[in-house]
Amino acid sequence: MQRLGTVPPLPIARGEGVWLHDYAGARYFDANSSWWVNLFGHADARINAALREQLETLPHVMLAGCTHAPAVELAERLRAMTGGVLGHAFYASDGASAVEIALKMSFHAWRNLGRSDKREFVCLRQGYHGETLGALAVTDVAVFRDAYDPLLMRAHLVMSPDARQALPGESAADVAARALADVRALFEARHEHIAAVIVEPLVQCAAGMALHDAAYLRGLRALCDAFDVHLIADEIAVGCGRTGSFFAFEQAALPGEAPLWPDFVCLSKGISGGYLPLSLVLTRDAIYEVFLDDDVARGFLHSHSYTGNALACRAALAVLDRFAEDDVLARNRATAPLLSTALAPLGDDARIEHLRHTGMIWAFDVRADVAGERFAERFHLAGRDNGLLIRPIGHTVYLMPPYLLDAELAQWLATQTLTTLEQTLANRPRNSRPDADRAPEPATA
Numbered sequence: 001m002q003r004l005g006t007v008p009p010l011p012i013a014r015g016e017g018v019w020l021h022d023y024a025g026a027r028y029f030d031a032n033s034s035w036w037v038n039l040f041g042h043a044d045a046r047i048n049a050a051l052r053e054q055l056e057t058l059p060h061v062m063l064a065g066c067t068h069a070p071a072v073e074l075a076e077r078l079r080a081m082t083g084g085v086l087g088h089a090f091y092a093s094d095g096a097s098a099v100e101i102a103l104k105m106s107f108h109a110w111r112n113l114g115r116s117d118k119r120e121f122v123c124l125r126q127g128y129h130g131e132t133l134g135a136l137a138v139t140d141v142a143v144f145r146d147a148y149d150p151l152l153m154r155a156h157l158v159m160s161p162d163a164r165q166a167l168p169g170e171s172a173a174d175v176a177a178r179a180l181a182d183v184r185a186l187f188e189a190r191h192e193h194i195a196a197v198i199v200e201p202l203v204q205c206a207a208g209m210a211l212h213d214a215a216y217l218r219g220l221r222a223l224c225d226a227f228d229v230h231l232i233a234d235e236i237a238v239g240c241g242r243t244g245s246f247f248a249f250e251q252a253a254l255p256g257e258a259p260l261w262p263d264f265v266c267l268s269k270g271i272s273g274g275y276l277p278l279s280l281v282l283t284r285d286a287i288y289e290v291f292l293d294d295d296v297a298r299g300f301l302h303s304h305s306y307t308g309n310a311l312a313c314r315a316a317l318a319v320l321d322r323f324a325e326d327d328v329l330a331r332n333r334a335t336a337p338l339l340s341t342a343l344a345p346l347g348d349d350a351r352i353e354h355l356r357h358t359g360m361i362w363a364f365d366v367r368a369d370v371a372g373e374r375f376a377e378r379f380h381l382a383g384r385d386n387g388l389l390i391r392p393i394g395h396t397v398y399l400m401p402p403y404l405l406d407a408e409l410a411q412w413l414a415t416q417t418l419t420t421l422e423q424t425l426a427n428r429p430r431n432s433r434p435d436a437d438r439a440p441e442p443a444t445a
Contacts, residue, residue, distance in 0.1 A: 007377060010384065015042025018402050018409065020389055028389040029413060033400050036205070036237050038274030040322055041402045047273050050318035054311055063091065063308035070313035077320055078267075078282060081246060085261045086282035090300075091308035095236035095268035096130025098279035099198070101302055102264040103134050105283065106196040106230045109290045112298050121153075122186065122197035122229075124179075125160040128206030129198060129234050138198050141206060156190070158182045158197075160204060161212035164354050164365075176216035183220065187227040196230035196263070201248035202358060205237040208396035209363035211356050217252035221260045230287075233262040236279070240270035240319070241329055242400065244336075244359035263287060273319040278312035328403055332360055335405040342414030351425065363398035366421070371395045372428035379424045386416045386423075397421065 075089035110118040123138035137152040161179035163172035204210040268279035
């Protein structure tokens with residue numbers, strides 16, 4: 001708020017494909033997919049058509065004592081995509097609300113099973129799960145949570161598997177093993193009191209796109225099974241194909257082995273393609289059945305007026321249609337190397353650390369001693385001058401473009417990103433403090 005006088009918001013008039021246009025006629029490549037939600041570009045013709053049709057029939061009806069086709073079909077299609085393992089969907093509006101639902105459902109399920117002592121939660125260092133009070137309690141980003149700390153429940157913090165922590169000679173899998181040992185020690189001491197552990201599978205986004213090895217997910221699933229702890233996968237940012245598979249957790253199983261699934265999956269952001277607020281929690285039959293009782297107090301009592309909104313569910317169905325009709329995951333696998341190749345020169349740049357990539361996420365860290373004060377803001381403004389709408393997190397520059405890349409766009413995006421980096425570092429303020437820009441930008445679950 002304090003910076004708005006110096007850096008006013010960019011007024012956007014319209015969107016088309018990967019481009020956003022301002023009122024002066026300039027256009028900007030939406031390099032971060034408008035905070036990771038816009039999968040198929042702005043004003044997509046097929047999603048627009050689906051919403052027009054739904055708008056003419058049923059925009060909304062309460063999902064209490066009523067139901068409607070889009071909510072039912074969406075739940076059924078997502079169930080099928082998990083092989084029937086996560087057979088039930090609970091609808092909400094945004095990512096933080098989905099996290100709240102998963103936390104409440106886990107605790108309440110254990111209580112209904114006569115294990116009310118299981119009321120503690122475990123989260124990862126650097127993890128981000130939203131900014132409502134429950135979600136904030138399992139978030140480890142000080143700039144968001146410290147002001148509200150007196151209001152929050154206490155959660156256990158365990159080591160992040162962030163591969164950037166690798167010691168000399170260590171691999172990402174070695175870091176994951178160390179992080180799993182930390183979880184095991186906690187579970188051995190407190191499992192009778194722990195309801196669930198929550199994790200962002202494969203990428204801790206608000207931590208600066210911190211990637212970890214899939215071995216961490218395999219090990220975490222095994223530990224949760226061994227110690228009777230629920231596993232919550234927060235796929236709000238990393239789901240819907242962003243890591244290369246529709247659900248990031250699909251990559252937990254080794255090739256040829258049976259799929260591994262968490263007990264809860266939280267989805268939001270890309271599920272509605274950047275059109276309407278929608279989130280949901282998928283869970284297992286066994287958890288659903290724990291709440292089936294004539295005693296209302298044993299039921300799961302959580303709702304809001306727009307739960308399962310028909311327009312939002314129809315947008316999500318149109319998104320799933322795009323995945324199926326265009327074989328989006330295969331297309332992304334074919335186009336992602338184009339951008340990786342174009343960004344490859346950063347790997348030899350002494351000013352850059354940890355050039356990394358997974359699925360449709362690319363990131364690199366600018367060394368603190370060269371970044372300068374207000375690096376993220378300066379980079380963002382330089383990006384505007386180069387036709388990019390891009391917002392770094394601290395010293396981490398990341399690209400999460402819509403799933404519309406081709407050879408020409410990939411090369412253009414890389415060129416403009418490298419040009420923006422050069423201009424930002426060339427215009428470093430004098431007497432900059434190396435750590436002045438370390439606070440991450442909110443991920444807005």
